[in-house]
Amino acid sequence: MTLPFDAATARRQFPLLAAPEAPVYFDNAATTQKPFAVLDAERNFYSHANANAHRASHALARAATAGYEAARATVADFLTVDPAEIIFTRGTTESLNLLAAVLASTIQSDDVLVVTALEHHSNLLPWRRLAEQRQARLHVIPVRDDGVLDWQPVDGLPPRTRGLAVAHVSNTTGQRLPVAELCAAARQMGAWSVVDGAQAVAHAEVAPTQLGCDFYAFSGHKLYAPLGIGILWGRAAMLADLPPWQLGGGMVEQVTADEARWLAPPHRFEAGTPNIAGAIGLAAAITFLRQWHWQDILAHQHRVQQQLEIALQQRGIVLLGPAGQRHGVLSLVVPQVHPQDLGILLDQAGIAVRVGHHCAMPLMQRLGLPGTLRLSVGLYNTKQDVAALVQALDIALELLR
Amino acid sequence: MDELSPAALQAAFAAQRSWQDKYRLLLSYGRMLPEQPTADFPADARLAGCESEAWLWLHGDQQLHCAIASPSRLVRGLLWVLCAPVQQATPQRVSQFDFAQYLTDLGLLAHLSASRGNGLQAAITQLRAWADARLPS
Numbered sequence: 001m002t003l004p005f006d007a008a009t010a011r012r013q014f015p016l017l018a019a020p021e022a023p024v025y026f027d028n029a030a031t032t033q034k035p036f037a038v039l040d041a042e043r044n045f046y047s048h049a050n051a052n053a054h055r056a057s058h059a060l061a062r063a064a065t066a067g068y069e070a071a072r073a074t075v076a077d078f079l080t081v082d083p084a085e086i087i088f089t090r091g092t093t094e095s096l097n098l099l100a101a102v103l104a105s106t107i108q109s110d111d112v113l114v115v116t117a118l119e120h121h122s123n124l125l126p127w128r129r130l131a132e133q134r135q136a137r138l139h140v141i142p143v144r145d146d147g148v149l150d151w152q153p154v155d156g157l158p159p160r161t162r163g164l165a166v167a168h169v170s171n172t173t174g175q176r177l178p179v180a181e182l183c184a185a186a187r188q189m190g191a192w193s194v195v196d197g198a199q200a201v202a203h204a205e206v207a208p209t210q211l212g213c214d215f216y217a218f219s220g221h222k223l224y225a226p227l228g229i230g231i232l233w234g235r236a237a238m239l240a241d242l243p244p245w246q247l248g249g250g251m252v253e254q255v256t257a258d259e260a261r262w263l264a265p266p267h268r269f270e271a272g273t274p275n276i277a278g279a280i281g282l283a284a285a286i287t288f289l290r291q292w293h294w295q296d297i298l299a300h301q302h303r304v305q306q307q308l309e310i311a312l313q314q315r316g317i318v319l320l321g322p323a324g325q326r327h328g329v330l331s332l333v334v335p336q337v338h339p340q341d342l343g344i345l346l347d348q349a350g351i352a353v354r355v356g357h358h359c360a361m362p363l364m365q366r367l368g369l370p371g372t373l374r375l376s377v378g379l380y381n382t383k384q385d386v387a388a389l390v391q392a393l394d395i396a397l398e399l400l401r
Numbered sequence: 402m403d404e405l406s407p408a409a410l411q412a413a414f415a416a417q418r419s420w421q422d423k424y425r426l427l428l429s430y431g432r433m434l435p436e437q438p439t440a441d442f443p444a445d446a447r448l449a450g451c452e453s454e455a456w457l458w459l460h461g462d463q464q465l466h467c468a469i470a471s472p473s474r475l476v477r478g479l480l481w482v483l484c485a486p487v488q489q490a491t492p493q494r495v496s497q498f499d500f501a502q503y504l505t506d507l508g509l510l511a512h513l514s515a516s517r518g519n520g521l522q523a524a525i526t527q528l529r530a531w532a533d534a535r536l537p538s
Contacts, residue, residue: 340472395421
């Protein structure tokens with residue numbers, strides 16, 4: 001039974017935000033704050049159920065294993081997929097690097113890998129390296145001058161496209177990319193598709209099977225869950241044929257002097273002792289969020305963001321990305337003002353924002369920007385936060401202009 | 402630009418009541434300096450950092466000359482304030498100058514986040530290196 005969402009009530013569940021020295025926190029795309037439910041879940045695990053999972057059979061180990069696999073089931077339910085398709089990793093970056101490693105043999109010389117000009121370094125560099133290693137070509141779908149992706153379905157993908165890696169939502173412009181259409185185009189050409197969901201997971205409905213992609217990755221810490229835990233979803237048919245990445249304990253069925261037999265997915269891809277506490281924390285975050293309708297949380301975030309957009313545009317500030325369709329992040333460009341000066345002054349006024357290239361240097365270079373100031377909304381941001389930001393912004397602009 | 406003594410700068414900052422006024426002062430120092438380095442800045446004048454671009458070129462042999470550039474006006478102001486007491490100073494004086502205390506006395510170190518503080522730290526390291534290279538060993 002879900003409750004109506006109220007940001008002020010939700011906010012009280014986040015101890016860091018109640019601390020006297022807490023800033024007005026608009027850096028949620030970098031990481032999110034954690035509610036008591038998540039902190040308690042991790043602490044309870046270590047206090048009462050800590051043991052290695054999938055190794056021993058004693059009672060404590062059974063409890064740890066059950067907790068870990070129950071967490072997997074919770075994540076799977078959140079994404080509307082099968083638990084066997086959920087691989088726990090350290091985060092989006094690790095998920096993407098894992099894929100680049102295990103998909104390598106599918107790429108032949110002169111094949112094409114497609115990415116976009118909006119990608120975060122974590123969804124660009126592994127593919128760039130893969131292309132170099134396999135003597136394949138990396139094709140970058142460009143952006144327009146306003147930072148909006150320059151692609152329509154009619155454009156299709158280059159001949160010999162063998163793989164596609166694309167962000168669901170840009171961490172810089174907030175644009176939700178036409179992922180379903182891009183994945184359909186990839187599928188038609190017999191190419192696999194990987195979607196970077198790091199920014200999307202807290203700002204959109206995430207149902208990878210509906211997107212039509214083969215793989216989807218995101219990080220727990222951007223979804224009010226602990227650091228050091230992330231998810232890689234893979235379609236069962238794809239995972240079945242993939243070789244393992246890291247080798248070691250926990251992913252083998254049988255090891256002899258001469259050979260080794262791997263476990264089936266997902267455990268094939270989970271070598272070593274997992275971050276059981278992190279997985280349990282992620283499941284607790286998802287359970288925490290599900291006390292409300294996801295759409296109500298998204299609607300609240302959207303409202304806060306709209307308030308920000310209006311205030312910023314009233315002050316002559318340019319925003320990157322498609323108007324009215326930004327999902328959780330706003331990148332500001334203030335004419336005649338360097339983003340770092342603005343960030344320093346906002347910090348003085350107790351507002352936490354991010355300044356810089358946002359791990360998207362190629363995008364900044366393409367747009368001719370030294371960087372931007374980025375505001376990113378979380379479920380606990382309120383209109384009071386917006387008012388505080390606007391006040392601080394006015395002070396800063398008065399000093400700088 | 403006039404070199405203000407540490408005492409004069411300290412008085413100037415102490416006279417500011419609010420952080421806005423302090424930063425207004427910093428911005429005014431930074432206003433006159435260039436955004437980009439000129440062609441004669443050497444490559445190692447670049448101060449590394451994630452959020453900012455900044456250059457500090459230390460040259461001269463018996464007397465220090467500091468040249469500063471940054472697209473960020475506040476960073477220019479901070480670097481200017483850092484260098485003000487040692488412009489045209491001898492290697493001896495630069496080597497003996499307590500930069501950390503000076504910045505603390507101006508009330509500026511406390512205002513800086515770790516990352517920006519490290520930018521100033523990199524500049525201080527450069528200043529020490531300039532002096533050490535010119536002191537009799």
